Amino acid sequence: xxxxxxxxxxxxxxxxxxxxxxxxxxxxxxxxxxxxxxxxxxxxxxxxxxxxxxxxxxxxxxxxxxxxxxxxxxxxxxxxxxxxxxxxxxxxxxxxxxxxxxxxxxxxxxxxxxxxxxxxxxxxxxxxxxxxxxxxxxxxxxxxxxxxxxxxxxxxxxxxxxxxxxxxxxxxxxxxxxxxxxxxxxxxxxxxxxxxxxxxxxxxxxxxxxxxxxxxxxxxxxxxxxxxxxxxxxxxxxxxxxxxxxxxxxxxxxxxxxxxxxxxxxxxxxxxxxxxxxxxxxxxxxxxxxxxxxxxxxxxxxxxxxxxxxxxxxxxxxxxxxxxxxxxxxxxxxxxxxxxxxxxxxxxxxxxxxxxxxxxxxxxxxxxxxxxxxxxxxxxxxxxxxxxxxxxxxxxxxxxxxxxxxxxxxxxxxxxxxxxxxxxxxxxxxxxxxxxxxxxxxxxxxxxxxxxxxxxxxxxxxxxxxxxxxxxxxxxxxxxxxxxxxxxxxxxxxxxxxxxxxxxxxxxxxxxxxxxxxxxxxxxxxxxxxxxxxxxxxxxxxxxxxxxxxxxxxxxxxxxxxxxxxxxxxxxxxxxxxxxxxxxxxxxxxxxxxxxxxxxxxxxxxxxxxxxxxxxxxxxxxxxxxxxxxxxxxxxxxxxxxxxxxxxxxxxxxxxxxxxxxxxxxxxxxxxxxxxxxxxxxxxxxxxxxxxxxxxxxxxxxxxxxxxxxxxxxxxxxxxxxxxxxxxxxxxxxxxxxxxxxxxxxxxxxxxxxxxxxxxxxxxxxxxxxxxxxxxxxxxxxxxxxxxxxxxxxxxxxxxxxxxxxxxxxxxxxxxxxxxxxxxxxxxxxxxxxxxxxxxxxxxxxxxxxxxxxxxxxxxxxxxxxxxxxxxxxxxxxxxxxxxxxxxxxxxxxxxxxxxxxxxxxxxxxxxxxxxxxxxx
Numbered sequence: 007x008x009x010x011x012x013x014x015x016x017x018x019x020x021x022x023x024x025x026x027x028x029x030x031x032x033x034x035x036x037x038x039x040x041x042x043x044x045x046x047x048x049x050x051x052x053x054x055x056x057x058x059x060x061x062x063x064x065x066x067x068x069x070x071x072x073x074x075x076x077x078x079x080x081x082x083x084x085x086x087x088x089x090x091x092x093x094x095x096x097x098x099x100x101x102x103x104x105x106x107x108x109x110x111x112x113x114x115x116x117x118x119x120x121x122x123x124x125x126x127x128x129x130x131x132x133x134x135x136x137x138x139x140x141x142x143x144x145x146x147x148x149x150x151x152x153x154x155x156x157x158x159x160x161x162x163x164x165x166x167x168x169x170x171x172x173x174x175x176x177x178x179x180x181x182x183x184x185x186x187x188x189x190x191x192x193x194x195x196x197x198x199x200x201x202x203x204x205x206x207x208x209x210x211x212x213x214x215x216x217x218x219x220x221x222x223x224x225x226x227x228x229x230x231x232x233x234x235x236x237x238x239x240x241x242x243x244x245x246x247x248x249x250x251x252x253x254x255x256x257x258x259x260x261x262x263x264x265x266x267x268x269x270x271x272x273x274x275x276x277x278x279x280x281x282x283x284x285x286x287x288x289x290x291x292x293x294x295x296x297x298x299x300x301x302x303x304x305x306x307x308x309x310x311x312x313x314x315x316x317x318x319x320x321x322x323x324x325x326x327x328x329x330x331x332x333x334x335x336x337x338x339x340x341x342x343x344x345x346x347x348x349x350x351x352x353x354x355x356x357x358x359x360x361x362x363x364x365x366x367x368x369x370x371x372x373x374x375x376x377x378x379x380x381x382x383x384x385x386x387x388x389x390x391x392x393x394x395x396x397x398x399x400x401x402x403x404x405x406x407x408x409x410x411x412x413x414x415x416x417x418x419x420x421x422x423x424x425x426x427x428x429x430x431x432x433x434x435x436x437x438x439x440x441x442x443x444x445x446x447x448x449x450x451x452x453x454x455x456x457x458x459x460x461x462x463x464x465x466x467x468x469x470x471x472x473x474x475x476x477x478x479x480x481x482x483x484x485x486x487x488x489x490x491x492x493x494x495x496x497x498x499x500x501x502x503x504x505x506x507x508x509x510x511x512x513x514x515x516x517x518x519x520x521x522x523x524x525x526x527x528x529x530x531x532x533x534x535x536x537x538x539x540x541x542x543x544x545x546x547x548x549x550x551x552x553x554x555x556x557x558x559x560x561x562x563x564x565x566x567x568x569x570x571x572x573x574x575x576x577x578x579x580x581x582x583x584x585x586x587x588x589x590x591x592x593x594x595x596x597x598x599x600x601x602x603x604x605x606x607x608x609x610x611x612x613x614x615x616x617x618x619x620x621x622x623x624x625x626x627x628x629x630x631x632x633x634x635x636x637x638x639x640x641x642x643x644x645x646x647x648x649x650x651x652x653x654x655x656x657x658x659x660x661x662x663x664x665x666x667x668x669x670x671x672x673x674x675x676x677x678x679x680x681x682x683x684x685x686x687x688x689x690x691x692x693x694x695x696x697x698x699x700x701x702x703x704x705x706x707x708x709x710x711x712x713x714x715x716x717x718x719x720x721x722x723x724x725x726x727x728x729x730x731x732x733x734x735x736x737x738x739x740x741x742x743x744x745x746x747x748x749x750x751x752x753x754x755x756x757x758x759x760x761x762x763x764x765x766x767x768x769x770x771x772x773x774x775x776x777x778x779x780x781x782x783x784x785x786x787x788x789x790x791x792x793x794x795x796x797x798x799x800x801x802x803x804x805x806x807x808x809x810x811x812x813x814x815x816x817x818x819x820x821x822x823x824x825x826x827x828x829x830x831x832x833x834x835x836x837x838x839x840x841x842x843x844x845x846x847x848x849x850x851x852x853x854x855x856x857x858x859x860x861x862x863x864x865x866x867x868x869x870x871x872x873x874x875x876x877x878x879x880x881x882x883x884x885x886x887x888x889x890x891x892x893x894x895x896x897x898x899x900x901x902x903x904x905x906x907x908x909x910x911x912x913x914x915x916x917x918x919x920x921x922x923x924x925x926x927x
Contacts, residue, residue: 054914059785059821059905067910070785070893109589109761110596112470113457114555116583119495121450121559127436127574129332131325135405137316138425139347141193142174144298151292154271156283161271163291164232170267170295174303178425179311179347179411188417189264191302200259201296202229204269208246209288212275215245219274226272227254227291232265258298269293302421307414308349314409316426320361323401323430329441330569331364332399337434339374341390344427345382347411348418351426353378355408356390358430360400365438367398381411394434405430439572443488448561448578453554460597463550464758466507470550471591473763475543475584479513482536482580487570488563490530492516493578499555501547511546530578532570543584547591557582591717591762596656596753600690603660603749603767613748615665615696622747624771642902644738646676647772648725650711653718654767656759658711662749663694663701666742674740675733678707682731694748707732710754717762745771776904782896788832788888810920811875813842817852818912820866822903823895825852825911831886838890840882843873852911854897861897861904872918880919 058069149169154161168186175181192200204227208214216223224242231237240256269291275281282289339358345351358373374392382388407428463469484490493515500511513525515536520527522541530536548555561578606612607619614620652658661684664676673696678684684691684706694701707727714721727734753759819825827850831840843850850871855863875883897903 054912054916056818056910056912058907058910060907070787070911109592109763110458110461110594110599112587112589114584114587115455115457116581117452117454117557119450119452119557119559119580119582121448121561121578122574122576125326126439126446126572128433129325129327129329129334129436129439130431130433131323132429132431133321133323133403134342134427134429135318135321136423136425136427137178137318137407138423139176139178139420140425141422142176142300142303143199144170144172144174144295144300146297147295149293149295151290153287154273154282154289154291156286159279159283161273161282161286161289163269163293165267165269165293167263167266171263171298173305174300174420176420178316179314179349180309181305181420182307182309185305185307187300187303187305189262189302189304190298190300191262192258192260193299193301193422194260195299196257196259199297199299200261201255201257203294203296204240204242204254204256205251205292205294206242206246206254206271207251207290207292208248209290210275210281210285211248212277212281213245213247214252214282214289215274215276216241217272217274217279219276219278221245221276224252225274227256228270228272229256229258230268230270231263232268234268237261237263237267264304300422302419304417304419306417308418308420310413311349311351311409311411314351314411314426316407316409316428318405318407318428321403321405321430323399323403323432325401327439327441327443327446329401329439331362331401331440332434332436333365333367333396333438334394334399334434335396335437335574337394337432339392339394339430339432339434341376341392342387342429342431343378343382343390343407344387344429345384346424346427348384348420348424349411349414350381350383351409351411352381353388353390353407353409355406357404357406359404359406360398361402361404362400364398364400364440367400369400371398371400373397373399373403394432396437399432399434403430435574436572437574439574440569441572442566442568443563443570444565445491446488446563448559448563450559451556453556454582454584456548456550456553456555458553460599461592462595462597463552464595465551466549468549468594468758469501469505469592470548470589470594471762472543472546472548473588473590475546475587477541477543478581478583478585479539479541480581480583481538482530484530484532484534484536484578485576486563486578487532487572487576489532489566490515490561490578491564493530493561494559495580495582496558496560497555498558499549499551500543501549503545505547513541543587589763591760593758593760595758596761598752598754600750600752603662603751604747612693612695612700613663613750614698615663615694615701615746615748620748622749624745624747625743641739641776642735643729643776644734646727646732646734646738648709648727649722649770649772650725651720651722651768652711652765653714653716653720654711654753654759654761654765655713655716656761657713657754659708659752659754660711660749661688661690661693661706661708661752662747663696663706665696665746666737666740667744667746668740668742672740674737674742675701675705676707676727676737676745677705677733678709678731679733680731682707682709682727684708690750690752693750713759717760782894785893785895786890787893788890811877811880812872812918813875814870814872814916814918815850816868816870816914816916818866818868818910819852820855820863820910820912821895821905822855822857822861822863822909823897823905824854826850826894827852827913828892828894830890830892831883832888832890833885834887836888839886840879842875842879843871844875844879845873849894852913854903855909857903861902862906863909866910866912 056067058067060069060071147170149165152163154163171187171190173181173183173185173187175183206214206225206227213221214225215221216225222245224245226239226241228239229237238256238258238261240254242252242254244252246252273282341356343353355375355377357375360367360369360371360373363369364371374394376390376392378388378390405428407426409426479495495513496510497512498510501509502511503509511525513527515527516529517526518528525541527539559578602613604613604622605620607617666674666676668674684703686703688703691703691706692700694706709725711723712721729735815827828848829842830838831842833839841848853867853869855867856865858864
């Protein structure tokens with residue numbers, strides 16, 4: 007505490023007492039002399055004090071602002087280089103809020119999953135059959151015995167074709183039974199068919215040999231057409247002696263025969279051919295024809311047909327499943343008829359009839375009945391599609407096919423394979439299916455819509471990691487009459503750690519046990535309903551493909567021996583939804599978007615500075631005493647350093663409203679300038695309010711934070727607010743004691759970023775305020791004082807009277823500030839009794855110390871000021887108990903004054919009093 011400017015001077019009292027004694031009656035004549043004189047009394051120094059502006063200084067040197075007090079002990083810092091003064095404030099816990107809102111809001115639309123009968127609801131089946139002419143077999147017969155005929159030196163037997171090649175008879179079509187085939191082609195069968203047997207009887211007196219006359223060579227028989235073309239040949243089994251016989255079998259399998267048939271013999275005797283030629287009737291041939299099988303035949307004509315019957319008593323429909331019946335809701339059956347006959351045909355009637363009962367349809371139910379207009383030419387195919395309504399279809403059908411033909415007047419070749427080919431194919435929509443199931447498989451795929459704004463994902467690379475969330479599978483129902491050996495719900499976009507492509511989330515229902523941690527649950531019986539399931543999605547990642555998440559539901563049924571009935575409306579169904587999603591980590595391409603840094607408690611999109619729920623409040627410094635002493639302070643060169651650390655990988659444009667409140671409740675905004683200014687047209691202007699009133703752009707500040715290189719590599723941004731980019735000087739000059747902040751951030755990145763909790767946005771404020779005085783201000787200090795001894799000089803007395811009183815102020819000002827001084831004499835109640843000086847302008851003007859280029863004082867400025875005081879002023883001064891010194895300081899001109907801890911101000915106050923003394927009265 008500073009000592010009183012005025013300490014009661016003991017010499018003044020002694021002087022007064024001395025004067026009184028000098029003129030007392032003790033040592034004077036009894037009659038007083040009658041004279042008067044004037045004497046001067048110079049009081050000792052009433053006040054002589056040296057101050058440092060900020061201190062304390064050396065021993066005995068007071069400070070106008072005592073930094074040893076609890077108020078100022080940590081407020082100021084001295085630069086050891088030049089002793090210049092700074093106010094340093096650290097706010098390490100300035101909470102800029104959180105960045106929880108920087109993670110995009112993600113919504114997954116619930117989906118209703120339905121796995122229906124799939125392919126079973128659309129059944130295809132087909133079958134075909136052929137009604138062929140078939141192979142005609144001419145029964146075996148014995149031909150009459152015939153003598154040899156000698157023609158041109160050769161022995162032959164001629165047999166007319168109509169004797170051995172009758173017209174074939176078929177079930178499919180009618181032929182002219184009297185018509186001799188012009189040609190027949192025999193099958194390749196050789197076992198008991200398609201051969202001639204010959205018995206050669208020798209009635210000569212010599213043996214029969216082959217044409218060479220060799221006695222040991224049996225004769226040969228050669229079958230020829232009427233034109234001499236050889237068909238086949240054979241050798242008799244022996245040389246027939248006179249009166250004996252020999253046999254031969256000649257195969258004609260696969261041979262083509264046409265016209266009359268001749269048997270030519272390679273025959274002779276040891277005596278040459280003459281015995282035969284002279285007695286041909288004595289050599290006879292008996293022949294027997296084995297059954298002949300025609301694979302083809304050529305007839306001269308085919309008569310008209312009126313009852314071609316290509317019916318089939320039973321056909322089996324081959325389908326995708328081995329069904330025992332289908333109740334079709336609709337569909338189409340196509341009858342395809344291929345005419346392999348050499349004659350055109352007309353389909354007069356076509357009936358498909360069930361052989362087995364299906365549901366309510368009896369065994370003889372006619373599936374369809376139709377006919378085909380027009381003819382089907384030989385070799386042509388006609389398709390007849392028939393639309394079905396609701397009907398029952400058995401797997402076994404009877405087909406009735408009736409056709410007719412006008413026949414053929416010309417030559418016709420008939421083959422065994424000729425006939426009518428009938429194919430039945432169907433594609434029907436199933437209403438109910440009756441079948442014995444094998445391991446039937448079902449599959450359904452779809453997508454879940456991902457709703458997220460301003461974010462896009464590169465498939466397989468970008469992801470969303472969930473802090474928490476629940477996958478709800480509700481009302482999982484198996485309506486099928488099939489027990490499922492397995493049901494699997496696969497979500498390939500959801501991955502479990504370690505998040506590789508093979509780590510898709512797969513939920514399985516199989517067996518009797520449950521392992522929720524492995525996403526495995528009990529199997530699903532036929533016609534059953536499962537409980538609702540909640541599956542924890544914590545720590546899972548979602549790798550979106552665009553804004554859609556595919557899912558696949560597959561099921562495999564157990565094979566069963568009993569027939570199951572499946573209705574087309576039967577389903578495996580469930581509702582799948584995701585709830586309570588909270589994100590932890592997002593890697594994606596993000597469009598610029600804004601997020602509240604401090605809480606928008608009422609959700610109105612605006613941030614209120616006076617709201618305790620929405621504003622961040624921090625203590626800045628206890629400037630109450632300083633502001634009391636330094637009224638009107640204007641500082642220059644101040645700097646506020648924001649140290650902002652974040653692990654956000656995106657750049658942030660921070661928009662803030664910062665208001666400081668002084669000790670007396672005045673509010674001052676810290677606003678941006680230049681690059682840190684907010685444009686009036688900015689879309690975020692109007693999003694900040696004070697008492698409900700939107701703040702103007704000039705009351706806001708904006709700066710950019712560079713994002714971290716990665717979520718694990720936080721980056722500290724240093725933002726220095728100075729007089730060029732902000733109103734920090736005006737802000738600090740008000741000496742606010744607390745700060746209120748509301749802020750929004752714009753995620754400025756327009757590319758891929760990673761956002762991961764916990765988000766860091768730690769802030770610290772460092773205020774470095776040089777005591778550079780840029781304007782006038784007032785320093786006020788009050789000291790204790792007892793000035794009652796001055797009353798002795800003003801007491802009414804007829805012998806001593808006050809003639810003149812002057813107060814003199816001398817100073818040495820080492821502070822680079824001009825000073826206008828006033829002294830208020832305060833009474834016991836703190837009221838102002840007297841203000842000095844009592845001059846016309848009421849101030850004492852102390853010149854400022856000269857300064858160098860840096861604004862620091864070089865040499866003190868010295869001066870002396872005196873002013874008169876009246877008897878009443880002295881009397882009032884004597885009544886004072888305290889003196890309040892008011893120093894109004896300001897730099898010279900427009901210069902900025904910079905204060906040092908060593909800058910001094912010395913002020914001395916002395917009194918000069920003249921008294922009139924009257925003697926002898």
